[in-house]
Amino acid sequence: MSKILVVGSSNTDLIAKMKKFPKAGETIEGLSYMQAMGGKGANQAIAAHRLGGDVNFITCLGDDANGQNTLKYYNEEGIDVSSAIIVEGVSSGTAMIFVDEQGENCIVITPGANNSLSPDYISIMEEKIAETEIVVLQMEIPYDTVKTVCALAKKHKKTVILNDAPARKLDEEILKTVDVLVVNEMEAETISGEKIESVGKEFVLEKLVSMGATSILLTLGKEGSLLKKGKISISMDAFKVEALDTTAAGDTFCGALAARLSKGEEWHEALRFASAASAICVTRMGAQPSIPTEEEVFAFLSENS
Numbered sequence: 001m002s003k004i005l006v007v008g009s010s011n012t013d014l015i016a017k018m019k020k021f022p023k024a025g026e027t028i029e030g031l032s033y034m035q036a037m038g039g040k041g042a043n044q045a046i047a048a049h050r051l052g053g054d055v056n057f058i059t060c061l062g063d064d065a066n067g068q069n070t071l072k073y074y075n076e077e078g079i080d081v082s083s084a085i086i087v088e089g090v091s092s093g094t095a096m097i098f099v100d101e102q103g104e105n106c107i108v109i110t111p112g113a114n115n116s117l118s119p120d121y122i123s124i125m126e127e128k129i130a131e132t133e134i135v136v137l138q139m140e141i142p143y144d145t146v147k148t149v150c151a152l153a154k155k156h157k158k159t160v161i162l163n164d165a166p167a168r169k170l171d172e173e174i175l176k177t178v179d180v181l182v183v184n185e186m187e188a189e190t191i192s193g194e195k196i197e198s199v200g201k202e203f204v205l206e207k208l209v210s211m212g213a214t215s216i217l218l219t220l221g222k223e224g225s226l227l228k229k230g231k232i233s234i235s236m237d238a239f240k241v242e243a244l245d246t247t248a249a250g251d252t253f254c255g256a257l258a259a260r261l262s263k264g265e266e267w268h269e270a271l272r273f274a275s276a277a278s279a280i281c282v283t284r285m286g287a288q289p290s291i292p293t294e295e296e297v298f299a300f301l302s303e304n305s
Helices: 040-050 065-077 112-116 119-124 126-131 143-155 185-192 201-210 249-262 267-281 294-303
Strands: 003-007 011-017 032-038 054-058 060-062 085-087 093-099 105-110 134-137 159-163 180-184 215-219 225-229 232-236
Touching: 003 040, 003 126, 003 143, 003 249, 011 065, 032 040, 040 054, 040 065, 040 134, 040 249, 060 065, 060 112, 085 112, 093 112, 119 126, 119 143, 126 143, 134 143, 134 249, 143 159, 159 249, 180 185, 180 249, 185 201, 185 215, 201 215, 201 225, 215 249, 225 267, 232 267, 249 267, 267 294
Parallel strands: 003 054, 003 134, 011 093, 060 085, 134 159, 159 180, 180 215
Antiparallel strands: 011 032, 093 105, 215 225, 225 232
């Protein structure tokens, strides 16, 4: 099994469930509230770990109570966070999450210490990149840090999985270092400058490939996912479940994909596993509390074969 290095954000999630999202100036009554661990980097690291991967996680936390609790939690989960850093005088990242009755969410992120995960620190961690096989990234840390990780991973001939979330316009220098670019429709449109409604999914995928990325994985929510890798195209249907909360569904998908690829699984098998993992995720509340284990996914697949 190949080692996985996840570089990314850590947040404390403050989650409120409500019937509908409030309008500007409106005060509504919430249905429930919970606090949980989150952050796209942490979500993907936890997912890859729970779903069978050997994971090292590089992140940045503040020296506040949230940061201390988060670091303790990661250690209890069994993830290697020996390369994580604690910065003084800065709060740890937070995310305020609203979830409506349909399971859709609105999120406000305050990056805090995540913005202190610098390119200089990544350069110090080059040996960690050299020791791994799969590097997983998202966009909740500084752009230049992502760029530095990609460049070092390319230097050491590692597989780079980049999830462009939250959506950012990516330059060709980054795209040419990415082996698997994971995007939803909005993210694909942001990078390509094209509207899927106008030109179609295939055109946008082809344009993203022409911009440099080796493989494009387009996630489509309830419609499943679509992989474009050279002459290979794989369409994977989503499993039909009743969604309670879509928070971390995409992160679970990415972590699951990394875990299965690290085990040498073929694309079709890995995508089916990742689809099942994200299907389980949306039936539960919260980010990391909703991420299933490898055993749960196998049980789900056996019931939905």
